[in-house]
Amino acid sequence: xxxxxxxxxxxxxGRASGSASGGTxGRASGSAxxxxxxxxxxxxLAAKVRTLVPSMTxxxxxxxxxxxxxxxxxxxxxxxxxxxxxxxSEATVVRTARLLGYPGYRDLRLxxxxxxxxxxxGRAPAITTDIAVDxxxxxxxxxxxxxxxxxxxxxxxxxxxxxxxAAVTALxxxxxxxxxxxxASGLVAQDLTQKLLRIGLIAHAHSDPHLAVxxxxxxxxxxxxxxxxxxxxxVDVIEPLRVAFEHGATTVAITGxxxxxxxxxxxxxxxTSTARESELRPAAMSSRTSxxxxxxxxxxxxxxxxxxxxxxxxxxxxxxxxxxxxxxxx
Numbered sequence: 083x084x085x086x087x088x089x090x091x092x093x094x095x096g097r098a099s100g101s102a103s104g105g106t107x108g109r110a111s112g113s114a115x116x117x118x119x120x121x122x123x124x125x126x127l128a129a130k131v132r133t134l135v136p137s138m139t140x141x142x143x144x145x146x147x148x149x150x151x152x153x154x155x156x157x158x159x160x161x162x163x164x165x166x167x168x169x170x171s172e173a174t175v176v177r178t179a180r181l182l183g184y185p186g187y188r189d190l191r192l193x194x195x196x197x198x199x200x201x202x203x204g205r206a207p208a209i210t211t212d213i214a215v216d217x218x219x220x221x222x223x224x225x226x227x228x229x230x231x232x233x234x235x236x237x238x239x240x241x242x243x244x245x246x247x248a249a250v251t252a253l254x255x256x257x258x259x260x261x262x263x264x265x266a267s268g269l270v271a272q273d274l275t276q277k278l279l280r281i282g283l284i285a286h287a288h289s290d291p292h293l294a295v296x297x298x299x300x301x302x303x304x305x306x307x308x309x310x311x312x313x314x315x316x317v318d319v320i321e322p323l324r325v326a327f328e329h330g331a332t333t334v335a336i337t338g339x340x341x342x343x344x345x346x347x348x349x350x351x352x353x354t355s356t357a358r359e360s361e362l363r364p365a366a367m368s369s370r371t372s373x374x375x376x377x378x379x380x381x382x383x384x385x386x387x388x389x390x391x392x393x394x395x396x397x398x399x400x401x402x403x404x405x406x407x408x409x410x411x412x
Contacts, residue, residue, distance in 0.1 A: 127149070127150065127153070127182065127193050127194070127197050128150050128197070128236075129235070129236035129237075129239040129240045129355060130182050130183060130239075130240050131146045131147070131149070131150040131182065132150075132236060132355065133236070133240055133338065133340075133353060133354075133355060134146070134181060134182065134340075134341075135147065136339070137339055137341050137342070138178070138181065139174075141168075141169075141170045141171075141174045142170075142174055142177060142178045142181065144168040144169065144170060145164065145168050145170055145174060145175050145178040146178055146182065148164065148167060148168050149164075149190065149194055153194040153195075153197040153198040154194070154195075154198035156191075156194050157191050157194035157195040157198055159191075161175050161176065161187045164187075175187055213225055213226070230371055232355075233355045233371045233372050234355075234371065234372065234375055236355035236372070237353075237354050237355040237371075237372040237375050237376065238375065240353055240355065241352065241353065241376065241379070242351075242352070242353065245350045245351060245352055246352060246376075246379060246380070246383065247383070248349075248350050249334045249350045249352060249380060250380060250383035250384055250387060251387070252306050252332040252334070252349075252350070253278070253283075253306055253334075253380060253383075253384045254383075254384045254387035254388050255304075256283070256284075256304065256305055256306040256332070257284070257304045257305050258284045258285070258286075258301070258305045258306075259275070259278060259283065259284065259285040259286070259305070259306045259307070259308065260285075260286050260288060260294070260297055260298060260301060260305070260306070260307045260308070260322070260326065260331075261274050261275050261285065261286070261287045261288065261307075261308040261309075261310065262287075262288050262289075262294050262307070262308065262309045262310065262318075262319045262322050262323060263287070263289060263309075263310040263311070263319060264289060264291070264311075264316055264318050264319055266312075266369065266370045267310040267311055267312060267316070267319070267369070267370075267373065268287070268289035268310075269370065270310050270336075270370060270373040270374055270377055271287040271288070271289065271308070271310050272287045272289075273374065273377055274287070274308065274310075274377045274380065274381070275287040277377070277381040278381070278384065280395065280396055280399050281381075281384070281385055281388060281391070281392035281395045281396055282388075282391050282392065282394075282395030283384070283388075288322065291317075291318035291319075291321065291322065294318070294319075294321075294322035295321055295322045295325055297322070298322040298323075298325035298326040298329070298331075299325055299329065300329075301325075301326045301329050301330070301331040302329055302330050302331060303330040303331070303332075304331075305326070305330075305331040305332070306331060306332045306333070306334065307322070307323055307326030307327070307331045307332070307333045307334070308333075308334045308335075308336065309322070309323040309333070309334070309335045309336070309337075309344055309347075309348070310335075310336045310337075310373055311335070311336075311337050311342075311344055312337065312338045312339075312354065312369035312373070313337075313338070313339060313342065314335070314337040314338065314339030314340070314341070314342020314343060314344045314345065315339070315342050315343050315344070316344075319344065320343055320344050320347065323335070323344060323347045323348065324346075324347045326347075327347040327348075327349075332349050332350075333347055333348050333349050333350070334348060334349065334350045334351075334352065335347075335348035335350070335351050335352065336352045336354060336373055336376050336377070337351065337352075337353065337354065338353065338354045338355065338369060338372070340353045352376050352380075354369060354372035354373055354375075354376055355372040
């Protein structure tokens with residue numbers, strides 16, 4: 083049975099939040115049967131802003147950037163005061179707070195106060211991650227290491243564990259899992275399928291869009307389809323996910339744009355960090371880092387749920403390959 087595209091939208095963010103007929107959306111929508119999102123911790127606020135700012139309206143961007151740049155100052159403002167400071171309206175301030183994951187402006191102010199307290203505790207200033215053509219290699223190493231650490235921290239801070247848990251449950255029980263990704267995301271798709279195969283699960287990675295669609299047609303309830311797209315708008319990834327969604331499979335999107343087109347066909351959305359790009363460090367590098375963290379979280383969660391069979395499958399795969407790692411003639 084074909085499911086309808088999710089067309090009910092959260093008033094604050096415009097993200098699809100309702101459930102499709104014939105399936106339940108895992109995204110927080112206020113319904114009693116889906117996992118609920120909790121407001122991000124204070125430390126996660128800056129990461130959330132970095133992730134969502136590119137998809138906000140200009141007025142909402144001003145509010146988000148203000149609270150991220152001066153949490154202490156904004157925590158002291160009423161909703162009217164913040165609206166005046168940013169040249170926006172009270173409604174825009176409230177919508178921004180909700181998009182960032184807070185029920186209302188009061189909750190955002192509490193998070194800002196907590197973030198300000200953390201910043202005043204003496205945390206060391208971050209080094210710049212801008213890499214120049216003439217940078218010494220030691221500086222390149224330091225800058226990249228810092229940026230990778232920040233990307234991982236941002237992804238971990240912004241990851242919705244309710245959505246992650248729901249995706250793990252679906253993967254652990256899946257008859258079959260198809261994973262879609264193109265380019266750098268295709269490498270991450272291969273990594274996820276290899277991990278699932280090592281613990282005895284049936285999984286396939288598809289980087290050819292035609293093959294991905296033809297395989298998606300065979301999916302049904304009890305199967306899982308995972309789309310990996312940093313932009314959230316890669317047509318060659320969205321198309322097979324749509325087909326899998328319409329055929330009843332549980333669908334998961336790993337994306338840096340949780341409000342992007344891919345979310346229309348995702349039962350569960352796992353958001354990755356949107357790191358700042360530069361000429362020498364394109365999005366493919368930063369997105370892959372955050373995607374691999376999410377993949378590792380999924381894998382470990384599934385291995386925990388299926389430990390009795392997973393442990394035996396891992397042992398068997400290690401034994402089968404052991405002779406290839408021994409030195410000397412056999």
